[in-house]
Amino acid sequence: MKVAFYAPMKALDDPTPSGDRTVGRLLVAALRKAGHDVVVPSRLRSYDRGDPARQRRLRDLGRRVADRLVARHAGQGRPFDLWFTYHLYHKAPDWIGPHVAGSLGIPYVVAEASVAGKQRGGLWQPGYEASLAALARAELVIGFNPADRPGVRAHLQPQTRYLDLPPFVDTRPFAAATGTRGATRAKLAARHGLDPALPWLVTVAMMRDDQKLASYRVLAAALAMIDTPRFQLLLIGAGPAEAAVRAAFAPLGARVAFHGAADPDAVPELYAAADLYVWPAIKESWSMAFIEAQAAGLPVVAGRSGGVAGVVEDGVTGFLAAAGDADGFAAGVRRLLDPATRSAMGRAAAKRALAHHDIDRAAARLDEALRTVVAAGNAPRQAVAV
Structure with missing residues (x-):
């Protein structure tokens, strides 16, 4: 399958080492190990430190990027089999994926999401709302941290699948x-x-x-x-x-x-x-x-x-x-x-x-979960404005 992989928190080729970059790269490696063709459709970094005005500018930029991606692939059938967003939360919302996935009629998948209810009405309100909208759009959510599960599942649709996947490395x-x-x-x-x-x-x-x-x-x-x-x-x-x-x-x-x-x-x-x-x-x-x-x-x-x-x-x-x-x-x-x-x-x-925690085991579980979502033929949901 062809997977559009997007990391709003930190680009995979960011020069600064971090755990976030490591996990993102490992996810891509696991997807490729399972035989999937992974492409990065955008490097837009939506991470914000608490400036609502900047969040609105990032929202508008994300919408323009999403519109360009949809227009670029118009009439080409399904250029991707699914959209895969890694690390979604109020400081790094996905302004692109929900719209693209809805417009192209492909599953929207999220890995490592978290919801902090205390951010409702705070400095990250735009990002908080966007993250909840993205979760409501997801067909599959993959969680690495059991502590995140209750907060995330409360905002999912009843039919959304949730996969607990232990974090992994190439051992x-x-x-x-x-x-x-x-x-x-x-x-x-x-x-x-x-x-x-x-x-x-x-x-x-x-x-x-x-x-x-x-x-x-x-x-x-x-x-x-x-x-x-x-x-x-x-x-x-x-x-x-x-x-x-x-x-x-x-x-x-x-x-x-x-x-x-x-x-x-x-x-x-x-x-x-x-x-x-x-x-x-x-x-x-x-x-x-x-x-x-x-x-x-x-x-x-x-x-x-x-x-x-x-x-x-x-x-x-x-x-x-x-x-x-x-x-x-x-x-x-x-x-x-x-x-x-x-x-x-x-x-x-x-x-x-x-x-x-080995990458081979993770690749097999990821592959099974993604193929299940694609094979289920879920009716495409309406594109979500975020």
């Missing part, structure tokens, strides 16, 4: 990286002065002055509570809040090494060289890094926020602490500094990542 590079663990560990030890005899904790996260910085501060406070056994922490990431992150970890001294940003292709080896992944994940949906780390055989200590409990099985592949609870987080780290516990949970983590 193969992470599993393969375990074969070079010794060599990578030696290089990192030489570069950062790390002691290979100690357990290494690792964190991979951007350094931004938002919930990322809040998570870094909780992590620093938690690790400062642990005197024994000894450990070292490798921080992989960079960003505008790096100075504040360094200040938070200054009390830990030589126990912390700052690696800086890493090339995505090098990340699997960095995970595999470590022993334990740690991240408080304040106000995060789930964090792809949890899945990547587990695919490399690392158990995890995480904050219990958003959909994190859906990707880290508490007591099996790691330990969860209440969001922002430095004491509880420190307790989880202490438990996984025990070699036997860490080894057993690391094996369980790799097994679970392959069974539940």
Whole structure:
């Protein structure tokens, strides 16, 4: 099938790395793995920080883009078999897809939507209304975060299908990286002065002055509570809040090494060289890094926020602490500094990542769901003005 894939939050070729870009690219990879022809019909970014006037300008621009797409394909039958929008919410509504899908008579599919009722009547009112209109138009909604399900389903038509799809990665590079663990560990030890005899904790996260910085501060406070056994922490990431992150970890001294940003292709080896992944994940949906780390055989200590409990099985592949609870987080780290516990949970983590979060499994489930929607021959719904 030919799939029109649109990401209003962030374009797939955006130069700035982010979890949103990663998930979007993985979705496209899964669709192509299932044999679908994926095209990107527009790069319009509708993300807005809370300016109603700008949202109205984006709405008008989106309508013009939609009209051009419809006119371009007029008389060509169905140029796409379906429209697929990734990451829909009040800050990044879809001003294009509902109109195009309705006009061309093709199914409209949404992946990773969320509805925040508190935004009704607020700064993002235009985007909020547009997101609800798009959900009302959808034939299929795909959810990665179980926490989003109730809010989203309340705004769907009775016949709309909802697919719970665990977030996923290509687990193969992470599993393969375990074969070079010794060599990578030696290089990192030489570069950062790390002691290979100690357990290494690792964190991979951007350094931004938002919930990322809040998570870094909780992590620093938690690790400062642990005197024994000894450990070292490798921080992989960079960003505008790096100075504040360094200040938070200054009390830990030589126990912390700052690696800086890493090339995505090098990340699997960095995970595999470590022993334990740690991240408080304040106000995060789930964090792809949890899945990547587990695919490399690392158990995890995480904050219990958003959909994190859906990707880290508490007591099996790691330990969860209440969001922002430095004491509880420190307790989880202490438990996984025990070699036997860490080894057993690391094996369980790799097994679970392959069974539940691998791209092959996701591709098969996506393919089945999309083909079901197309084959159902749902009567095209009236185009929605948003």
